[in-house]
Amino acid sequence: MAAETQTGGSERQIVVFSLGTESYGVDIASVREIIVMQRITPVPRTPEFVQGIINLRGRVIPVLDLRKHFGFDVKPPDEDQRIVVTDVDGEIVGIIVDSVFSVMRVPDSAIEPPSPMVTGPEAQYLIGIAKTEDRLIILLDIAKIITDAEKRMLKEMDLAHAVLDEGDS
Amino acid sequence: MAAASIEDSEEFRIFLDELGEMVELTEANLVELEKSPGDPGLISEVFRAMHTIKGGAATLGLEDGVKVTHAMETVLDEVRSGSRHLDSSMVNLLFSVLDWLKLWREALSTGLSRPSPVSLLEAIGAFSPSKAAGPTGNSLSGTGGSETRLPPPLEEAIENALAQGKTPAVLKVKFRREAPFLSVRAFQVITYADEIADVLGSIPSTEEIERDAVGEELSVYFTPAEKGEAVVRAVSSVTDVTLASVEPVDQSRAQEVDETSPAPEELEPPAHGTAGEPPVQAEPTTATGVPGGRSAGDSGSVADGGREFQGQSEEAPEDTGERGTGNRGGSKQAEAVAPAQHAPLVRKTDLGKTVRVDVSLLDFLMDTVGELVIQRTRLTQIASKLQAADETAATGQDIGTLAAHLQRISQELQEGIMRARLLPLKNIFAKFPRLIRDLSVKCGKQIRFEMSGEDTELDRTVIEAIDDPLIHILRNAVDHGIETPEERRRKGKPPGGVIRLSAWHQENHVLIQVEDDGAGVDVEKVKESAVKKGLLSSEDVSKIDEKQALELIFLPGFSTAEKPTEVSGRGVGMDVVRENLERVNGTVEVRTRRGQGTTVTMRLPLTLAIMRALLVLAGGWIYAVPTSSVEEVVDFSGDDLQTIQGKPTIVVRGKVFPLISLQGVLEGAMWNVGKSCQYALLTRNGKSLMALAVDDLLGEEEIVVKEMGRLLSRVRGVAGATILADGDPAVILDVNYLV
Missing domain, CATH: 1.20.58 (Methane Monooxygenase Hydroxylase; Chain G, domain 1)
Known part of the structure; x- marks a missing residue:
């Protein structure tokens, strides 16, 4: 049903952000808003990539550090950092990125399928690569990132339980 | 025609809700009826419930439901009128009706195939040999109208009218043979007549008409006789009326040989959405009572329990001018609440004091x-x-x-x-009498079940969360608690056991208790079983006292029953009970005395979303600790700190408590009590108390509990989050799971 009326085929709108030296993009449909960095309350007993919780207009949402999730080096906080608030099936999760460039329209024809070019830990979340005039944008599957984070949480927390229980007896 | 979308309609959903409520209510009433058979109040309630269901089902064209409830209603009516006794076989029949209705409701709400009513109808039919199961016109048998005499109330009304110098007359109406919705037509006739004249009563009476006891003939008594012509004109417009005539009453009374033996008439639900609905509930009219302006129209639902309707259909009589100003001496109530002239038919009673809110x-x-x-x-x-x-x-x-x-x-x-x-506990308690009854029959035990405090109110989320645990605990009480009659006699107990379910308020909590006078929990057996299941070493077991041993039953995978029985089931145990309760900040405790019984007490917060909490500082962050789980706050920033086996402890009034650092326990090093720690919260950790060291106390506040999303919903020791006055979120701790 999606309109594909534009001449020259359909296009996507993506939010482009940076992480380390790369540019990444996520579909704008799964992004609710982009907010500036703020104080994040840590939640104990969660894996390191769970940065904590913030108050988003009365709603408490978890915030993930994408660098830590991908296993990149940790970067000290700076003014460019943003929290990309994503909404996947009603689950609101904030994602910390180094900076946000823009929202871009990318024609489908400019998107190439996943290639072995991307080899980092983020490769498993890859949808494709968008080529624009000045750069390559790695398109990420935000839903997969979130569900994967959930799985990791459960796994790491179970381990933590086991350790706790041991220490208990 | 309309059948396609009926399942989506608001009416349908309301009906399902209502059906569920009625079934539960009736279940409770039936169990009561077993105890005090023949209680007229209870019988009427059961009758009314059937009636209400029938009404709803008919409006939606759910034929099977109409048939079943109607048949049952017919049987019950005989009980109500005293011509039949309510015996245990009939109670059992009613239970099967309820079971069928539950299945049927389930099927309606899920869209699965609906249960067949055939065998049930047969069973009900067996109870009413005089009338086949199903709606039949048994019009006058109950009121003795088959003689030349009129029913006493009508007789009296006519006498009164005569005494007051009025001129009673009777309108005789014949309907087309086998016309559908005869009862609706009958109501229409009475309504139209009442709009013009004063109706004294009718044969069949309005009560009988409600029960579909309508034949092809209808007599309506009214005053004054002069209005006869207008009445005839008005009722002639009613569909399926083939003949309408008026006679003065003395004359007709002499001839009043009532041959109204109406032909059995299948009640047809208004599946095709044309004019009229089957008649639905209305209170029986009183002696001189007149069905004030009752009518069934072409649209809207049927007047339910309200005498106050002045419905208007397309076939309304021409002389509208007379309506409202007409002499309606007999229907004072009607005037008091008479709706505006063109008011559509509405279910008056439902508009009263409550609103259903999502x-x-x-x-x-x-x-x-x-x-x-x-x-x-x-x-x-x-x-x-x-x-x-x-x-x-x-x-x-x-x-x-x-x-x-x-x-x-x-x-x-x-x-x-x-x-x-808040919802009253009644919502879940209502089904328990039936549950206990069925279980005790299955187990061959005699049990008296007592319930109190079912009006106690709790947040709906809490109510939902305790439903399953309660069922489990009650089952346990029947299955493992109460002994068989023989066993009880051997022990010198009365053969019948007692299970008592009670609920009451205590400060800002609600306590729910299940108490039985059964065998009690065999603590030694519990210990044995724990060892056998590898939950505890035999050495450990020898060290624990009775209280601790009872705690073992809450461990996952624990069950003392040698073999899981049908009643207790398998899989679900007390661990699930505890887990469910803890999810809503509740606790559960078991006390038992060998040979004398067991008491299970659940303690629940009144409401959920807002709680009082202590705000504490640990490791530079603020945490909220529910006040309900803090027994006491101790300032130990001086001396009291001692170490036992390398673990810090504090002494409070001569008692020794292990001192656990909050920051430490959150970071995985719980004995690491920092120098910054000043205060200790004495908190309940399961059954025992522990002292939780924190850096600072920031006060007690009402906090709003917020969820943190699915990602963080399962963090051990974290119950949720709240937003502090400065806008920052803070984690709410669940001390039960900290350690």
């Missing part, structure tokens, strides 16, 4: 009020900041006053909304 709306309101509370707290803070500086002190004062007002208002609002979320 739970999500309540949740939304709750959240919004929570926001309001937070903003108000901020305002208070701003006010005190302003007051602190000289140049803004006056403004600060004003804002402070404002904030105080706001606080009162928001508090009232909050309390109101929380009250709206």
